[in-house]
Amino acid sequence: MCFFDQHRFVCGDWKWGHFRQHCNREYRMGETCGMKLVMQTYPVGQKCKLCEKIDTKMRRRQAEVERISRWNREGSKFRASIEKSTDIIRLLDSEIYELGCERSRRLQGIGSAH
Template identity: 85%
Template sequence: MCFFDQHRFVCGDWKWGHFRQHCAKEYRIGETCGMKLIMQTVPVGSKCKLCEKIDTKMRRRAAEVDRVNRWQREGSKFRASIDKSMDLIRGLDGEIYELSCERNRRLQGIGTQTGY
């Protein structure tokens, strides 16, 4: 039951921070007992890395959708470009889904989260 800081992100996710204090169970210098308790919570003014990646992919997807819509309004002369962008959008959808699942697993696995 050694004490650590906890960094809480704007999105609600968190990670372990710096070691702060030994507990009574651990007598070896430089070692921790393995059980982490929160000494203090430090608010972080940004999102976690996973949410940043999701936001980046969402922006990229929105740009591709806008591009496809513009090409479709101009007629059928951009058919190959539209097909390529649609494939890219499907790929981004899959990546966004995987990242969202990873984020949900981290939020549900409170006891197993070790930071990143």
Template identity: 80%
Template sequence: MCFYDQHRFACGDWKWGTFRDHCNREYRRGETCGMKLIYVTIPSGQKCKLCEKIDTKQRRRAAEVERINRWQREGNKFRASIDKSFQIIRALDMETEELSCERARRLQGIGSAH
């Protein structure tokens, strides 16, 4: 039960920070007992890496939708490009769903630790 900082992101996710203090269960110098307790929580205004990836994919999806809308307004001459963009959107939707599931697992404490 050694003590570590905890970094809490704006999205609610967190990660372990630096080691702060030994507990009374560990007597060897420079060693920790393996159990982690929070010494202090440090709020961060940033989002976690998973949320940043989700945001990036959503921005890319919005750009593809805008391209499709622009091409459709110009007529039927960009049919192959439109089809390719629909494939990209489907792939982005699947990747975003996977990342969202991973984030939900982490917030429930089921996934692996940072």
């Protein structure tokens, strides 16, 4: 049960930080016992990488939706562009869903730590 810093992101996710102190269970010099306990939690003023990826994909998706709306107002001459943007939205929806599932697994403690 060695002690490490913990970095907590605004989204609620976290990652291990620097090693701080050995426990009395570890006898080999320079090694940790493998069990991690939090010595100190440091707030990080940003979202984790997964949430940043989700936000980026959501912005891209919103831009495609706005394009389709604009093209629909301008008439039927952009049919191929609308279809392409619709395909992009479907792909982004799939990627956003997968990232959301990964984030949920991490927050439940099922996935591995950063």
